[in-house]
Amino acid sequence: MGIQFTVLSSGSTGNATIVQNKDATILIDAGLSARRIGELLQERDLTGEQIHGILITHEHSDHIKGLGAVARKYELPIYANEKTWGAMERSIGKLSPEQKQIMQTGDHLTFGSMRIESFGISHDAAEPVGYFFTDGDEKLSLATDLGYVSDKVMQSISGSDVLVLEANHDVEMLRMGRYPWNTKRRILSDIGHLSNDAAGEALSELLTRKTKRTYLAHLSRDHNMMELAKLTVRDAMESRGCFYKDHEFKLCETYYDRPTPWDTISDK
Template sequence: MIGTGIQFTVLSSGSTGNATIVRNKDAALLIDAGLSAKRIDELMKERDFTGDQLEGILITHEHSDHIRGLGAVARKYNLPIYANEKTWLAMEKAVGKITPEQKQVMQTGDFLSFGSLRIESFGISHDAAEPVGYFFRDGEQKLSLATDLGYVSDKVMQSITDSDVLVLEANHDIEMLRMGRYPWNTKRRILSDIGHLSNDTAGEVLSELLSKKLKRTYLAHLSRDHNMMELAKMTVRDAMESRGCFYKEHEFKLCDTYYDRPTPWDAIGEA
């Protein structure tokens, strides 16, 4: 039996595949399906969860590390897929055959409700057709997911403000990326306003967001080639402190995500 409020687990995060489950007492949703259906089932099983408990799948954008297993999972569990129209146009061939009822258009800025769980999408900046992030509400509780974004606009800041828990991209260390093996065109894309958020920028964002309400931030979508979790945490802390934003671990925590295993269930109402 699920308690009151929002719970979530990041099943996998990174360029090899992304998937997250968000649930409350009324519904459970999969956000992105960027791994094989078999692997998603394995990761769900590690968290004592099965696909037949899902109400649907929300998609952030059409890149393969977010939709690789989408069609197979949707067909296996007969799930509706929610995405905006431009994302549907960009990913429809990759999804494969689904029923008309499974194709649900949720335009950017729209909201869905499943009982007490309310979901709203917001536009982000990334090199995709019409990428989005999501935030989830249950009463006063708020969880926000914002990854795959080149920069954080005023609209994004507005959307993720007042979160209790935030899943935020910290993709790369700038110097590691600049010195890395990627061709310059790829590096330039990652560093651009339609690329990915650096550790430094994640710290800048958190220095503006930190309040008594924000309890935890999960650093997500880390590059395996150009980042490390401890480096990301250190850089984020330094960036926050350089802007006069100091915090105590018992008041606010930076949390890990993983590419190869799920995070523990996080109940937002708990300390």
């Protein structure tokens, strides 16, 4: 068994993902209530007792809402960089000293054959990160809540078999939407969220014959739709001469209200 994963929930109402191999089961973010996270785990035949640790991308509530409760209930270590700890510590309540693990940006962890590395991203948080996971030749990368895809991000997530990549909004839907202009400006900025077009542009550079699937994640419920996101990403890729139909590549969905099916990286 190599790497497999399920995106338990994705969006502004809460984010959580499970990545596992034969050696470890890791929760990335805990942005829903502990009870809801337990329900989603159960839907994927998991329990909190099977989790080895929690990785945090940044301190916004849709990524840490249930963090303290889940960590205390299952006595789990939490991994985050120092600035993120400083920004979230008051919000998550009391933990034992051994639960607070510092993983600075660019550091790596190993759990048996699973290696995990963090990389910096651009978002309006203390020190936000994404993560990539490797096991032998297999690579899974998670990059959401980023205003743009920097050269460093491209370097970190290149060579992935599977990507979980943000496609937060349709630019025109956002511009015409009900949000106040200051909020729209923040989302559209380099420290906001990635648009469908920007996701497609990034994928056109990232796609190789090794790339099997990309899960479009963190979609806005007000300013996007999954079918529109897929269409825009495909169009953006094709307009840059990226004809993904030449090999087996799929755009896959994530959901705010249910988990994705288990995806095993080695599956053809």
